[in-house]
Amino acid sequence: MSGRRQQAARNDTVILDAAREVFLADPKAPIAAVAERAGVGISALYRRYSSKEELLRRLCHDGLLLFVAQAQAALAEPDPWRGLTGFLAEIVDADVHSLTVHLAGTFTPTPEMGATARAAGELAGRLVQRALDDGSLRPDAVVADVTLLLESCAAVRVPDPARTRRLRARHLALLLDGLAADRSRTDLPGPPPTAAELNWRWRTP
Amino acid sequence: MSGRRQQAARNDTVILDAAREVFLADPKAPIAAVAERAGVGISALYRRYSSKEELLRRLCHDGLLLFVAQAQAALAEPDPWRGLTGFLAEIVDADVHSLTVHLAGTFTPTPEMGATARAAGELAGRLVQRALDDGSLRPDAVVADVTLLLESCAAVRVPDPARTRRLRARHLALLLDGLAADRSRTDLPGPPPTAAELNWRWRTP
DNA sequence: AGCAGAGCGGAACGATCCGTTCCACTGCTA
DNA sequence: TAGCAGTGGAACGGATCGTTCCGCTCTGCT
Numbered sequence: 001m002s003g004r005r006q007q008a009a010r011n012d013t014v015i016l017d018a019a020r021e022v023f024l025a026d027p028k029a030p031i032a033a034v035a036e037r038a039g040v041g042i043s044a045l046y047r048r049y050s051s052k053e054e055l056l057r058r059l060c061h062d063g064l065l066l067f068v069a070q071a072q073a074a075l076a077e078p079d080p081w082r083g084l085t086g087f088l089a090e091i092v093d094a095d096v097h098s099l100t101v102h103l104a105g106t107f108t109p110t111p112e113m114g115a116t117a118r119a120a121g122e123l124a125g126r127l128v129q130r131a132l133d134d135g136s137l138r139p140d141a142v143v144a145d146v147t148l149l150l151e152s153c154a155a156v157r158v159p160d161p162a163r164t165r166r167l168r169a170r171h172l173a174l175l176l177d178g179l180a181a182d183r184s185r186t187d188l189p190g191p192p193p194t195a196a197e198l199n200w201r202w203r204t205p
Numbered sequence: 206m207s208g209r210r211q212q213a214a215r216n217d218t219v220i221l222d223a224a225r226e227v228f229l230a231d232p233k234a235p236i237a238a239v240a241e242r243a244g245v246g247i248s249a250l251y252r253r254y255s256s257k258e259e260l261l262r263r264l265c266h267d268g269l270l271l272f273v274a275q276a277q278a279a280l281a282e283p284d285p286w287r288g289l290t291g292f293l294a295e296i297v298d299a300d301v302h303s304l305t306v307h308l309a310g311t312f313t314p315t316p317e318m319g320a321t322a323r324a325a326g327e328l329a330g331r332l333v334q335r336a337l338d339d340g341s342l343r344p345d346a347v348v349a350d351v352t353l354l355l356e357s358c359a360a361v362r363v364p365d366p367a368r369t370r371r372l373r374a375r376h377l378a379l380l381l382d383g384l385a386a387d388r389s390r391t392d393l394p395g396p397p398p399t400a401a402e403l404n405w406r407w408r409t410p
Numbered sequence: 411a412g413c414a415g416a417g418c419g420g421a422a423c424g425a426t427c428c429g430t431t432c433c434a435c436t437g438c439t440a
Numbered sequence: 441t442a443g444c445a446g447t448g449g450a451a452c453g454g455a456t457c458g459t460t461c462c463g464c465t466c467t468g469c470t
Contacts, residue, residue: 005438005439005445005446007446008445008446008447011446011447030427030428030429031428031429031430032428032429035448035449040447040448041447041448041449042429042430042447042448042449043431043432043446043447043448043449044446044447044448046429046430046431047445047446047447051429051430052428052429052430141379145375145376145379148361148372148375148376149376149379151360151361151362152357152358152360152361152376153357154360155356155357155359155360156353156356156357157356167353170350170353171350171353171354171357173383174346174350174354174380174383174384175379175380175383176383177382177383177384178378178379178380178381178382178383178384179379179382179383210416210417210467210468212417213416213417213418216417216418235456235457235458236457236458236459237420237457237458240419240420245418245419246417246418246419246420247418247419247420247458247459247460248417248418248419248420248460248461249417249418249419251458251459251460252416252417252418256458256459257457257458257459
């Protein structure tokens, strides 16, 4: 395959990459910004996605699928603590959380996405439970604390993307030292967040 | 003083409170939302502030001043660790960081605000240095880590404001356990953020 | 008592932004 | 070579929002 067809196929990925970059930098960016970044016209976008919302859904679902894949890989790691921390490092580094959470609310989720999100939550729960049973995670931590951890790492943000990744890794290390069992001393105040509190973005009104 | 004058004076604070609530919930909220929340007309707003930007500036500067005041109070606490942690708890609880950082960029800062921001940074630096000298803060932490900590706590957010405060307190406790000296073990990866990296929002283009 | 105007509510205006459509054009493909 | 998949980008229409403006009320002063 070559010529026009190949160019079109290449555009598929170019557009998706551009959209990821643009919407990660600014979840409310206009569609035209994506086209400009991709170096294509607006038509090339609308030929592939019938609306902005559909593109956002695709991006978000891709993020969820990556989350699930990484979580499954992490469960294969024999050491629960290494599995959990490695997983978190990957998710933070790939900025999956921005993809899934910051974009949620800008579109109405599909049932399929809801299912994937449930699967993601279930896998994360297993990763955390393993580390709790193992004794490597402080006993008063819950899976919701890990969700908040991801949210808080995504909030670390400087103009340079590469630098942002480094700073997030540093922040994550700090948080993990706070989560490790052998040095927890302060009692965590208040009840942990509930599932409903954390999933409010996925409301389908 | 009573009657119309008193009502007007009361509106001063009602409007400011409403603006704080509204813009904390959504930094890009329209002016009309503030008026509605305050239970006044739009004119009552424009009588006091010549533009939306001026109102935002006022809000932000108030936040900075509160930051400075709390930091000075914390320096009066004899125990450096208690001073630092108590200070952070206050700032997180009052959501000062959202006031100052999330609002920055939505207006052009005044020179006076720049000066206050510098003072705030200097005071925070002293609080951190005290805890470093004291040995209660892990030696590889820097003041920029504390800035990121505030940023990350502000990212913890659920629809209910009261619940948000509780969850942030919990998240802060986790982070502080990671920052305390006597249990740090993991080396923090990468160089800490520089001042320029964290102050980019205060750019005046 | 009466009036000037401070204070206010909210409709209306104009600017801006943005998603989507549409049309002309290009160059592969059959 | 005819036709159409693929595209660029101008143009449209709707929505949003900051700001202005006009008419009203009721106070505080003379």
